[in-house]
Amino acid sequence: MSAVVPGDLTATPQTGAMSARLAYRRSRILREKLIEFALFLAALVSVFTTIGIVYVLVKESVVFFSQVSLWDFLTDTQWTPLFDDAHFGIMVLLSGTLTSSLVALAIAIPLGTIIAIYLSEFAPFSVREVAKPFLELLGGVPTIVYGYFALLFVTPILQWFYPALPGFNLLSAGIVMGIMIIPYVASISEDAMRAVPMSLREGSYAMGATRFQTAVKVVVPAAFSGIASAYILGISRAVGETMILAVAAGLQPNLTFNPLEPAATITAYIVQVALGDLPHGSIGYQTIFAAGLTLMLFTLACNIAGHMLRKSFREAY
Amino acid sequence: MAYAKDLTAIRGLIASHKRWDMIFGLCGLLALMLGVLAFTALFVDMAIDGFGRLSWDFFTSFPSRRPGQAGILSAWIGSCLVMIVTAFFAVPLGVAAGLYLEEYAPKNWLTDVIEINITNLAGVPSIVYGLLALGLFVYQFGFGQSILSAGLTLALLILPVVIVATRESIRAIPQGIREGAYALGGTQWQVCKDHIIPYSSAGILTGVIIGMARAIGETAPVITIGALTFIAFLPPAPVQAEPPFVSFDWVMSPFTVMPIQMFNWTSRPEAAFHQNAAAAGFVLVLMTLAMNGLAIWLRYRLRKKIKW
Numbered sequence: 001m002s003a004v005v006p007g008d009l010t011a012t013p014q015t016g017a018m019s020a021r022l023a024y025r026r027s028r029i030l031r032e033k034l035i036e037f038a039l040f041l042a043a044l045v046s047v048f049t050t051i052g053i054v055y056v057l058v059k060e061s062v063v064f065f066s067q068v069s070l071w072d073f074l075t076d077t078q079w080t081p082l083f084d085d086a087h088f089g090i091m092v093l094l095s096g097t098l099t100s101s102l103v104a105l106a107i108a109i110p111l112g113t114i115i116a117i118y119l120s121e122f123a124p125f126s127v128r129e130v131a132k133p134f135l136e137l138l139g140g141v142p143t144i145v146y147g148y149f150a151l152l153f154v155t156p157i158l159q160w161f162y163p164a165l166p167g168f169n170l171l172s173a174g175i176v177m178g179i180m181i182i183p184y185v186a187s188i189s190e191d192a193m194r195a196v197p198m199s200l201r202e203g204s205y206a207m208g209a210t211r212f213q214t215a216v217k218v219v220v221p222a223a224f225s226g227i228a229s230a231y232i233l234g235i236s237r238a239v240g241e242t243m244i245l246a247v248a249a250g251l252q253p254n255l256t257f258n259p260l261e262p263a264a265t266i267t268a269y270i271v272q273v274a275l276g277d278l279p280h281g282s283i284g285y286q287t288i289f290a291a292g293l294t295l296m297l298f299t300l301a302c303n304i305a306g307h308m309l310r311k312s313f314r315e316a317y
Numbered sequence: 318m319a320y321a322k323d324l325t326a327i328r329g330l331i332a333s334h335k336r337w338d339m340i341f342g343l344c345g346l347l348a349l350m351l352g353v354l355a356f357t358a359l360f361v362d363m364a365i366d367g368f369g370r371l372s373w374d375f376f377t378s379f380p381s382r383r384p385g386q387a388g389i390l391s392a393w394i395g396s397c398l399v400m401i402v403t404a405f406f407a408v409p410l411g412v413a414a415g416l417y418l419e420e421y422a423p424k425n426w427l428t429d430v431i432e433i434n435i436t437n438l439a440g441v442p443s444i445v446y447g448l449l450a451l452g453l454f455v456y457q458f459g460f461g462q463s464i465l466s467a468g469l470t471l472a473l474l475i476l477p478v479v480i481v482a483t484r485e486s487i488r489a490i491p492q493g494i495r496e497g498a499y500a501l502g503g504t505q506w507q508v509c510k511d512h513i514i515p516y517s518s519a520g521i522l523t524g525v526i527i528g529m530a531r532a533i534g535e536t537a538p539v540i541t542i543g544a545l546t547f548i549a550f551l552p553p554a555p556v557q558a559e560p561p562f563v564s565f566d567w568v569m570s571p572f573t574v575m576p577i578q579m580f581n582w583t584s585r586p587e588a589a590f591h592q593n594a595a596a597a598g599f600v601l602v603l604m605t606l607a608m609n610g611l612a613i614w615l616r617y618r619l620r621k622k623i624k625w
Contacts, residue, residue: 028504031506032504032505032506035506036417036421036505036506038413039413039414039416039417039421040417040421042409042410042413042414042417043413043414043417043418043422043431044431045410045414045473045476046414046431046434046435046438046476046477046480047430047431047434049438049449049473049476050434050437050438052449052453053441053445053446053448053449055453056448056449056451056452056453057445057448057449057452059452060452111348111351111352114344114345114348115345115348115349115352117341117345118341118342118344118345118346118348118349119345119349122341122342122345123345123346127349131349133613133617134353136609136613137606137609137610137613138356140527140530140531140534140605140606140608140609141534141602141605141606142533142534142535142536142576142601142602142605143534143536143537144534144536144576144579144580144583144598144601145363145534145579145598145601145602147580147583148363148579148583148594148595148598149359149362149363151583152366152583152591152595153358153359153362153363179352179355179356182352183352186352210334210335210337210338211338211341211342212334212337212338212341213334215341233440236440236442239442240441240442240443240444240445241442242442242443242444242536242537243536243537243576243580246537246580247580247583247584267442267444267537270444270447270448270537270541271444271537271540271541274447274451274540274541274542274543275540280456288448288541289448289452292444292445292448295442295444295445296441296442296445299440299441299442303437303440
């Protein structure tokens, strides 16, 4: 009998037991390959999701832009897609998105950063152990609940201070959105600061610096790339936030940068159209995809800017 | 003399620095308290508004034009059914993808693309998933405005959460476990099936619960695919009296979910409906807090217990 190389299927002659073993081995190899391929397909689902998003947004937007010129879309100062005299100026919706996001970030970034520095550098262990899970819990509260707060809790309080404030306004929506984003900013910034090696702090203390000086001049710069990620995440949260604005900021398109006025955002407009019963394939139906594409490009630009910012500030230890 | 003067100057400097330290510490504590207080005020306000409406009838009544009789029956059943579909797709796909990326994936450009892609998907606004589902599931695939469309949408939405959790808990398994299993002649799949997945299951579960808590509260994508806001019937029951006993008609049924019901009540002008909204919100917050709390507790126990 010639030497049989394991796995060499051409080797002859074979005893019955040997061929059975080889058959088993072949089926086993085949099964392993099949399983690996199935798992690979599962991993590819995420890629298909991205392709699907781009495909759907671009496909409907192409139809939209064949009827509305890109120039009008970017420069028109009115957004009345469902009227007879239709105007498609995305600036109107973008102004609402930007204004509410700025209000939210003006609250979330300073408070989130201070909380992160406090938790990472100042807080006793017990406070941190309680505060971190608490922050995580708050990150899980549904946004529609925050919308309820903005409309029925924060707006009445603001009206108490400033009676002329309309029932729907960007300010209260922005404030609540800011409160919603604080946990994200604080939690990710804190993780970044905790990752700064202890030796840097020790060096700083050895030079006679106080905790505050160490935190602001050593730890924050060292963790800046992580903190920047937290800010970028906060920005994309604010820009993409939907329900708070749909509930509390009113749904009328309004070209304004005044947070005391009501205005629709890109996201709120999409919800408004989806709630109505627009026929599939109408121009109104296509507007939400053009609006969605704008939103997507805007968040993409933020993410790329953040990536570049991180790269130029990256400190490796 | 000059020496003593310098000394007082230095002492003054140290004192002022220490003061700054204390001021900032107080500021931080204040900011934390401000956050905590704001949240507590919001939730207590909602609980007070909604508590009067919470009763058995509230859970067993359909929505109604009369606020006093309206309930969340169709909403909570819709939420549960959508969650079943979401879990059915998100858990196997997420775990398989995580397993592939940790155990199988070769180091090449395709793997890099998949990894970058998952990171980016986590940052896509949820309403964009709604648009994807509207264009693809509702019209292209013809699933309509059904529980299936909503479940698939939310499954895609939470897929990155499940994948990241799976990868993290797989990464925590020491290499020696794998080597031991391979040394006994196990194939790669046997090692995964008998060792990797069981050992990482608690960590995966944590991620799944967090993802499901997020999915149950998502409103925007579900509205975008066209879930109805007023539904006074239930989807067909999954279990029937006649053969074949099990029916999947409910998957294609129109539906509503808890957050949409709450949105509907919040957007109405009458104050009586706002009470209903508060009650629905209270139930919703309780559900998500319980799920997230469970996940955090699980992870905490896991960290303490596992000693390889």
